[in-house]
Amino acid sequence: MPGDATDTELVRQAKAGDLAAFEALVGRHEQRVFNLAQRMLRNCHDAEDVTQQAFISAMEHLAGFREEASFSTWLLRIATHAALKILRKRRGLEMVSLEEMTGPAEGYDTVPHPEFIADWRESPERLVHQNETQRLLAEALDQLDEKHRPVFLLRDVEGLSVKETADALGISEANVKVRLLRARLQLRERLTLAFGDETRRLVAKHDH
């Protein structure tokens, strides 16, 4: 039955017309797609829209899915496209090309230096169970702009490779790398301000 089958087997069965197999795939991945959309868009209603669009689109294009990527990566790419469309609409940028949104190649020379450097007072394993942490994580993520948030979510939260992230967003791998660095540094700064031990703050020396 669908429960034990791999995604690849389910995809084959669904391609052959098996609705139960397709529904099993939906059941397996719906939470993940919804999470990505919810974190990218910070809005439940929009996240539902994106999830729905992603699965309808996956159904419509299943026959053409060549299985070069895993089903989940393919699906996350479809969901990312739908989410980016909403982000652009929100900013009134429907007429602006994707190029504008994705920007030219960025360099490392302007990457900001860490300012607040301190060991955290508690381990991530303990922090993750605190309600306050969830709020802080969401806030810090909110402060990332739309160029950086999707890169961080796809690469670090969903575990896509640099190449898969680049493909999903339609930007170069070089851009993924520099944006990921900025995103990580910005989140680190925010979280360390909240979780860092003020009494053990260190000052960076840039002279060596």
Add this chain to the structure above:
Amino acid sequence: MKCEELLAMLNDYVDGDIDPAICETFEKHLAGCNPCQVVVDNIRKTITLYKDSQPVELPIEFRDRLHGLLRERWKQTHKA
């Protein structure tokens, strides 16, 4: 290696994608630079925290609606 150069290679190091030859100089710097050590550790913890953070549960009524809609569409496009 300077702190600034280390910063540019931070991701490759954290992700384990660093060139072994560069890794050695990177770690040599790290061993003598407490602030850089802490930044690397902070970044690792930041990633862990986001990776392990609780997802927003998929609303059950949305789930039902979604499955209903997909079933409907499937039947329309898979007519014998």
